[in-house]
Amino acid sequence: MAHSYTPGLKVLHHSKVSKDRRLPIRGEVFKTKGDTVKANEIVARTNLPGNVHMLKVANLLSISPADINDVLKIKIGDEVSKGDLIAENSGIFGFFKSDVKSPLDGTIESVSDVTGQIAIRDKPIPVEIDAYVAGTVKDVISEEGVIIQADAAFIQGIFGIGGESRGDLHMLVSNRNEEILTENLNQSHKGKIIVGGSFLSLEAYKKAIELKVSGIIVGGFNYFDLKEILGYSLGVAITGTETLGTSLIVTEGYGKIKMSKRTFELLNIHNGKFVSINGATQIRAGVIRPEIVIPLEKEELSNIDKSGNGQLGIREGSQVRIIRAPYFGKIGIVQSLPTELQKMESETMVRVAEVKIDNKSYIIPRSNLEMLEID
Amino acid sequence: MKLQKILATDCGSTTTKAILIERIEGEYRLAHRGEAPTTVEAPYEDVTRGVLNAVMEIEELSGRKIIENDQILTTVNGDTGVDLYISTSSAGGGLQMMVAGVVKSMSGESAERAALGAGSIVMDIIASNDGRLAHEKIKRIRDLRPDMILISGGIDGGTISHVVELAEILSAANPKPRLGQNYKLPVIYAGNNKAQDQIKNTLGDMVDLDIVDNIRPVLERENLEPSRDKIHDLFMEHVMQQAPGYKKLMSWTDAPIMPTPGAVGSLIEMIAEKESISVVGVDIGGATTDIFSVFQGKFNRTVSANLGMSYSICNVLAEAGLDNVLRWVPFDIDRKELTNRIGNKMIRPTTVPQSMEELFIEQAIAREALRLSFKQHKDFAVGLKGIQKERTISDAFDQSTSGETLVNMMDLDLLVGSGGVLSHAPRREQSAKMLIDSFMPEGITQLAVDSIFMMPQLGVLAGIDKQDLKDEAKSAALEVFHNDCLIRLGTCINPIGKAKKGDLLLTAQITIDNQKTENIKLYKDDFLRIEAPYKEINIKLNPEKNMDIGAGPNQEINTIIYGGTVGLIFDGRSRPIDIPLDSEKRLQSLKKWSEAINEYPKYNI
Numbered sequence: 001m002a003h004s005y006t007p008g009l010k011v012l013h014h015s016k017v018s019k020d021r022r023l024p025i026r027g028e029v030f031k032t033k034g035d036t037v038k039a040n041e042i043v044a045r046t047n048l049p050g051n052v053h054m055l056k057v058a059n060l061l062s063i064s065p066a067d068i069n070d071v072l073k074i075k076i077g078d079e080v081s082k083g084d085l086i087a088e089n090s091g092i093f094g095f096f097k098s099d100v101k102s103p104l105d106g107t108i109e110s111v112s113d114v115t116g117q118i119a120i121r122d123k124p125i126p127v128e129i130d131a132y133v134a135g136t137v138k139d140v141i142s143e144e145g146v147i148i149q150a151d152a153a154f155i156q157g158i159f160g161i162g163g164e165s166r167g168d169l170h171m172l173v174s175n176r177n178e179e180i181l182t183e184n185l186n187q188s189h190k191g192k193i194i195v196g197g198s199f200l201s202l203e204a205y206k207k208a209i210e211l212k213v214s215g216i217i218v219g220g221f222n223y224f225d226l227k228e229i230l231g232y233s234l235g236v237a238i239t240g241t242e243t244l245g246t247s248l249i250v251t252e253g254y255g256k257i258k259m260s261k262r263t264f265e266l267l268n269i270h271n272g273k274f275v276s277i278n279g280a281t282q283i284r285a286g287v288i289r290p291e292i293v294i295p296l297e298k299e300e301l302s303n304i305d306k307s308g309n310g311q312l313g314i315r316e317g318s319q320v321r322i323i324r325a326p327y328f329g330k331i332g333i334v335q336s337l338p339t340e341l342q343k344m345e346s347e348t349m350v351r352v353a354e355v356k357i358d359n360k361s362y363i364i365p366r367s368n369l370e371m372l373e374i375d
Numbered sequence: 376m377k378l379q380k381i382l383a384t385d386c387g388s389t390t391t392k393a394i395l396i397e398r399i400e401g402e403y404r405l406a407h408r409g410e411a412p413t414t415v416e417a418p419y420e421d422v423t424r425g426v427l428n429a430v431m432e433i434e435e436l437s438g439r440k441i442i443e444n445d446q447i448l449t450t451v452n453g454d455t456g457v458d459l460y461i462s463t464s465s466a467g468g469g470l471q472m473m474v475a476g477v478v479k480s481m482s483g484e485s486a487e488r489a490a491l492g493a494g495s496i497v498m499d500i501i502a503s504n505d506g507r508l509a510h511e512k513i514k515r516i517r518d519l520r521p522d523m524i525l526i527s528g529g530i531d532g533g534t535i536s537h538v539v540e541l542a543e544i545l546s547a548a549n550p551k552p553r554l555g556q557n558y559k560l561p562v563i564y565a566g567n568n569k570a571q572d573q574i575k576n577t578l579g580d581m582v583d584l585d586i587v588d589n590i591r592p593v594l595e596r597e598n599l600e601p602s603r604d605k606i607h608d609l610f611m612e613h614v615m616q617q618a619p620g621y622k623k624l625m626s627w628t629d630a631p632i633m634p635t636p637g638a639v640g641s642l643i644e645m646i647a648e649k650e651s652i653s654v655v656g657v658d659i660g661g662a663t664t665d666i667f668s669v670f671q672g673k674f675n676r677t678v679s680a681n682l683g684m685s686y687s688i689c690n691v692l693a694e695a696g697l698d699n700v701l702r703w704v705p706f707d708i709d710r711k712e713l714t715n716r717i718g719n720k721m722i723r724p725t726t727v728p729q730s731m732e733e734l735f736i737e738q739a740i741a742r743e744a745l746r747l748s749f750k751q752h753k754d755f756a757v758g759l760k761g762i763q764k765e766r767t768i769s770d771a772f773d774q775s776t777s778g779e780t781l782v783n784m785m786d787l788d789l790l791v792g793s794g795g796v797l798s799h800a801p802r803r804e805q806s807a808k809m810l811i812d813s814f815m816p817e818g819i820t821q822l823a824v825d826s827i828f829m830m831p832q833l834g835v836l837a838g839i840d841k842q843d844l845k846d847e848a849k850s851a852a853l854e855v856f857h858n859d860c861l862i863r864l865g866t867c868i869n870p871i872g873k874a875k876k877g878d879l880l881l882t883a884q885i886t887i888d889n890q891k892t893e894n895i896k897l898y899k900d901d902f903l904r905i906e907a908p909y910k911e912i913n914i915k916l917n918p919e920k921n922m923d924i925g926a927g928p929n930q931e932i933n934t935i936i937y938g939g940t941v942g943l944i945f946d947g948r949s950r951p952i953d954i955p956l957d958s959e960k961r962l963q964s965l966k967k968w969s970e971a972i973n974e975y976p977k978y979n980i
Binding site (some may be wrong): 042051052053054063110112115116117119158159191216222223224233234235236237253255256281283316323324325326328344345346347348349350364365366 | 508511535539543546547683686691693711719721724725727728729730732733734802896
């Protein structure tokens with residue numbers, strides 16, 4: 001049977017989710033293999049070296065760089081506090097002395113007799129990382145971090161902003177076609193991950209940020225409105241470092257698009273649970289999509305229907321979503337995958353699929369189809 | 376030595392493309408091509424897998440056995456093997472560099488030119504006068520994690536403190552390479568020769584330091600070759616060694632693997648030199664747009680890192696502005712709807728335009744991406760800055776300074792386009808129109824597209840150094856370039872000068888095969904197409920008063936030009952092209968120009 005490989009977004013009732021929790025540089029790891037951890041638990045800590053400040057001592061004292069070592073009152077490795085004497089020249093017969101004081105707390109890193117400047121390093125910056133998802137420590141990476149594994153329901157969005165966030169999942173709408181309305185948001189949503197249906201307006205998003213909602217999961221959002229939220233036009237989809245307070249995960253795309261049935265139903269099953277989300281998206285080689293991780297309890301695992309086909313590519317009978325105009329967002333079933341190239345209205349010659357949507361048949365370029373990867 | 380079979384691959388970020396060149400009836404021709412997904416990422420993590428898959432396609436098509444025991448057979452024996460195997464690579468994001476110079480517009484720019492010319496992406500230029508505080512520069516170096524750093528600054532024998540200061544900043548940052556933790560970051564020093572010892576002392580064992588000749592030994596001269604060559608060597612020795620499977624691939628090839636844009640650049644440079652012409656080449660991809668040019672014998676390359684047709688399509692929108700994109704769209708569309716459609720292409724970058732409307736939008740964005748990239752290129756391809764010019768009395772009223780752009784559109788002889796949106800446009804007329812609208816050629820300019828983007832492979836073939844193969848490889852590359860790589864679209868003729876609506880700009884007399892003679896009258900804002908094949912065509916061009924077609928105002932030109940799949944295009948539009956702001960008039964103009972060239976014959980704009 002013909003098939004085509006088009007990676008789709010994952011919407012899985014159960015998955016073994018594995019997360020690397022690594023420090024940016026070596027440090028201390030607090031957990032051992034087999035430990036059970038909660039999402040907010042700190043698993044490792046380190047101190048990042050502080051920023052380096054250059055101080056032009058020779059210039060400030062009007063001396064030649066080669067003479068810098070004659071006037072220094074400190075040496076490499078010394079710790080200094082703001083205002084400490086760094087260098088002093090002897091002046092003329094003891095008069096007209098001038099000096100240089102440290103502009104910050106830090107450590108003397110280097111002294112140069114070529115440029116006449118010294119480098120002072122700021123105090124270290126402590127960095128901690130938490131587990132992000134509740135689970136078990138599968139492995140410890142010595143002095144770097146841990147790998148957490150969890151049995152979880154796992155959903156990928158198409159695009160997100162804002163980094164990691166956590167909170168109780170709250171279904172704000174009762175059907176996947178409903179929009180998130182400003183008037184439906186209130187104080188009780190603070191710290192929660194709320195789920196909407198087809199659309200989130202700019203006003204509603206602004207209100208959610210104001211209410212300190214932890215995160216929003218919704219079908220569609222206007223590309224136009226991102227500029228207002230981010231303060232700049234998003235040129236390349238590399239996100240995750242924004243400090244918005246309320247992370248956003250869009251599951252379908254830009255515009256008003258109802259959330260896919262499977263995603264909506266899966267979220268609905270876990271309404272009220274503590275979940276972890278991450279809006280970080282990178283659309284380039286080595287793509288990263290935003291994600292929703294819902295840890296499962298042991299007793300839940302046995303109830304999951306695992307009869308899915310776990311297929312890799314699009315085949316006849318696959319459920320697919322169309323991801324480009326003019327049929328953008330529609331979901332259908334692949335009826336056939338003809339091998340010959342076909343000419344589209346645009347006169348582009350492409351490989352196509354015949355897709356049945358609401359009992360009507362459409363010819364769609366295969367690369368404009370996305371399979372819902374389901375279990 | 377006569378070569379019979381040459382195999383060449385290009386390992387891109389997403390696709391590995393292989394071509395087989397054969398000597399057929401005394402001429403080198405492209406015989407077969409194959410492609411397969413690149414395999415540098417999990418689960419394969421071995422680039423050679425993708426190479427073998429692409430070559431297997433060629434095996435199937437040619438019936439020739441090229442692979443044995445997962446190895447390329449590089450000896451010809453009857454129906455097996457090839458004489459030569461070469462490759463280029465841009466997998467894993469290509470070569471990413473930072474450069475440093477004392478004065479940003481002088482040694483900084485020279486260093487940038489050297490790095491770009493070698494085929495790298497320049498992530499940032501650190502300069503003593505770039506306005507950033509030392510700790511900001513240090514943080515930037517640490518955050519970017521480049522593959523390589525090039526430091527320049529100071530003329531030979533000049534002051535040393537500034538360039539040593541740059542090295543001190545680098546030393547404080549103690550940068551780590553992007554790929555692999557087990558090797559030291561390669562750093563090239565190409566500055567003041569008197570500072571070499573201090574640079575060695577400052578950077579010490581922290582990095583892998585290489586010292587080459589000064590990039591700017593005196594203010595009036597740039598010396599890019601030694602730095603460019605060293606970048607290529609280090610790319611092979613360090614960066615490529617870290618990428619999965621490259622050690623194996625390097626052991627297979629008969630010439631060093633080159634970064635893809637470096638190979639394209641060297642091919643364009645060679646063609647310009649061999650034919651004594653000015654050339655502009657463009658490769659518009661999903662994430663970036665590369666532009667190469669040779670004017671006055673000087674080669675320049677720029678990479679517009681965030682101007683592309685999929686991953687960075689929204690950045691084109693952000694930089695060009697919605698109005699500039701919309702002016703090329705030949706129907707009315709709601710602004711929010713348009714931005715959502717473009718946004719959806721960014722987040723699902725592999726989709727193709729199914730409807731005519733989608734094609735219009737995609738080609739409108741391509742025009743703006745190309746226009747912006749070319750603008751960046753013109754700003755970068757300049758003469759040396761900071762040098763004193765001798766002036767005569769005739770220059771007294773000429774306010775020109777050093778550092779003027781070398782790009783003179785009236786001098787441009789050949790414009791070559793490549794990349795999906797140009798090479799695979801449903802009609803060649805669309806490619807020609809996109810090139811004209813965005814590059815706005817002046818005078819007489821030949822247009823072409825690269826049929827399947829094989830310029831990288833031909834570039835590395837042309838640059839083979841081995842004494843016994845050198846000449847043959849070069850002629851093979853050139854023959855395939857002319858016979859199979861380029862699709863000649865035709866010639867664009869655009870007179871320059873001030874004119875009013877309805878003015879006659881030019882009359883032309885065309886003679887094909889010494890028989891068929893046609894007389895053309897070109898009026899202001901007209902756009903005409905004459906179908907003519909790719910062969911010599913005699914043309915007599917008489918520009919009207921104040922109009923210039925290359926020889927000066929009102930000066931007649933008698934010359935030979937070439938047609939092509941599109942033919943001869945007479946463009947009477949001004950430069951820059953004047954598109955009416957009024958919606959109805961704009962649509963009328965777009966319709967007129969589009970119909971003239973038969974751009975979208977199945978659609979009534």
